[in-house]
Amino acid sequence: MINKQVNSLSEAVADIFDGATVMVGGFGEAGSPIELIHALIDHGAKNLTVVSNNTGSGHVGLAALIENKQVSKIICSFPRTANSLVFPELYHAGDIELELVPQGTLAERIRAGGAGIPAFYTPASVNTPLAEGKESRMFEDQEYVLENAIKADFALVKCDKADRYGNLVYHATARNFGPIMCTAAMVAIVQAKKIVEAGQIDPEVVITPGIFVQKVVEINNPADESKLVEEELSYPW
Amino acid sequence: MVETDKKIGWNRAEMAQKVALDIPDGSYVNLGIGIPEMVADFVPEGRELIYQTENGLLGMGPLPEEGKGNRELVNAGKKYITTIPGAAYFHHADSFAMIRGGHIDICVLGAMQVSQEGDLANWSTGAEKAIPAVGGAMDLVAGVKRIFVITQHITKKGDPKIIEECTFPLTGKQVVERIYTDLAIIDITKDGLFVREMAPGVDLDSLQEKTGAQLHQYS
Numbered sequence: 001m002i003n004k005q006v007n008s009l010s011e012a013v014a015d016i017f018d019g020a021t022v023m024v025g026g027f028g029e030a031g032s033p034i035e036l037i038h039a040l041i042d043h044g045a046k047n048l049t050v051v052s053n054n055t056g057s058g059h060v061g062l063a064a065l066i067e068n069k070q071v072s073k074i075i076c077s078f079p080r081t082a083n084s085l086v087f088p089e090l091y092h093a094g095d096i097e098l099e100l101v102p103q104g105t106l107a108e109r110i111r112a113g114g115a116g117i118p119a120f121y122t123p124a125s126v127n128t129p130l131a132e133g134k135e136s137r138m139f140e141d142q143e144y145v146l147e148n149a150i151k152a153d154f155a156l157v158k159c160d161k162a163d164r165y166g167n168l169v170y171h172a173t174a175r176n177f178g179p180i181m182c183t184a185a186m187v188a189i190v191q192a193k194k195i196v197e198a199g200q201i202d203p204e205v206v207i208t209p210g211i212f213v214q215k216v217v218e219i220n221n222p223a224d225e226s227k228l229v230e231e232e233l234s235y236p237w
Numbered sequence: 238m239v240e241t242d243k244k245i246g247w248n249r250a251e252m253a254q255k256v257a258l259d260i261p262d263g264s265y266v267n268l269g270i271g272i273p274e275m276v277a278d279f280v281p282e283g284r285e286l287i288y289q290t291e292n293g294l295l296g297m298g299p300l301p302e303e304g305k306g307n308r309e310l311v312n313a314g315k316k317y318i319t320t321i322p323g324a325a326y327f328h329h330a331d332s333f334a335m336i337r338g339g340h341i342d343i344c345v346l347g348a349m350q351v352s353q354e355g356d357l358a359n360w361s362t363g364a365e366k367a368i369p370a371v372g373g374a375m376d377l378v379a380g381v382k383r384i385f386v387i388t389q390h391i392t393k394k395g396d397p398k399i400i401e402e403c404t405f406p407l408t409g410k411q412v413v414e415r416i417y418t419d420l421a422i423i424d425i426t427k428d429g430l431f432v433r434e435m436a437p438g439v440d441l442d443s444l445q446e447k448t449g450a451q452l453h454q455y456s
Contacts, residue, residue, distance in 0.1 A: 027292040027293075027311070027315070027329075028311065028315040029308055029311075029315070030292070030308060030309045030310075030311050030315075031309070077370070077371055077372055077373070078370045078371065078372045079368055079369075079370055080368045080370050081315065082315075087368075088368055091368055092366065098368075098369075100369050100370070100371055101371075102371050102372075102373065102374070102375040102376050103291065103329075103333070103371070103372050103373035103376060104291075104329075104332075104333030104336055104337055104373055104375075104376030104380075105375075105376065106329075107328075107329035107330045107332070107333050108330060108333060108337075110329075110330070111330035122337065122376075122379070123337065123379035123380065124337065124375040124376040124379040124380070125375045125379075126379065126409075126410070127407055127409065127410040128375060128406060128407045128408065128409070129361075129406045129407075130371065130375065170326075171309050172294075172307065172309045172310040172320075172326060173290070173292050173293045173294055173309060173310055173311055173326065174309035175293055175326055175327070175328050176292050176293050176328065176329050177328070177329050178328065179328040179330075180328055180329060180330045207328070224308055225308075226308065
């Protein structure tokens, strides 16, 4: 029998090892798997390369993981946001490496990683500093830059509904990077607000087919990151 | 709207309205963060536009009532939004397939600098201490059919933003089609910068003084 449901957050993240590449879903707070990230802080794996669109807010979630010195490098498109306090400090101190990637290139590198495409040409970033040192090529009189796929050892993703096969449905714009990150990680670990019986999700509306998911854990009432930030909380509590 | 004889230039809402008037019925539009977001408030009656937000929604509606926001329904600026009937959600790779693949008709972006050839700089001043952040701007200028810029004509320090060549790192080369400022609307053509419209109280000489590149007039 196939059952990808695990019963605890600690079990969900138990295999994450030092030096792993970990994709973290979310666009700001929307879709950020905050309970899984906190479990990774408890777990303690270090020297991680994190792939995520942003760098977290306040002192919780992704920001707390960075603050806890578990991240040596981040691959990201927009590392500063209104409440990003932790990343700027470590970046200026030279304690974290940043690979800045245009958002669409980040998405496509992840998509390619999950689809068995090692690299691709994109017009984004041509003639900018972000294309420096990269191979370029002309197609039909337009210049393109070669970008490599990104694969990960693990992905941490949040969704709305899952079943034991790992089929996923998301909610609104919290979907963002979740589906492609599940495809690009060897082990996609998903926190779902609800885990339902197999068959309860209409096959027509499945967004991430279960083949791309290895573990699901039910978190009924995930924390609101912005609420925690407003309350000036820090993780570990 | 109260106008006095002394008024010079357009305010932000008026700038946004000027952009909205130039977006054809039926367009798919991506609005950048900041003043560009205001464009949605001024769509002329009878026109239907579909707004894309690159974090995964086609059919972005007006802002929700105060306190009615949903933390999982946000725009690219991470502000709470709503959806219109007929909206669609999608993941990030599909979103940028729309953008890079040439499916979006118009994108309205802010700018730090625009060159007379349409080069855009809007992501980094290149300063040593600054943390670079690019978001989706480079993908948007590379893939969207028409790029409009909406910006103040000069910087807070009084430096021109429209110049011969950008000094800040580029977002894209030869990508901007038209600039909407508080003082004028300027087309970027292969023959140079052409003034399309000037705001109240602005004449070509005063506009040229605040512009770091040669302006031309349509004959």
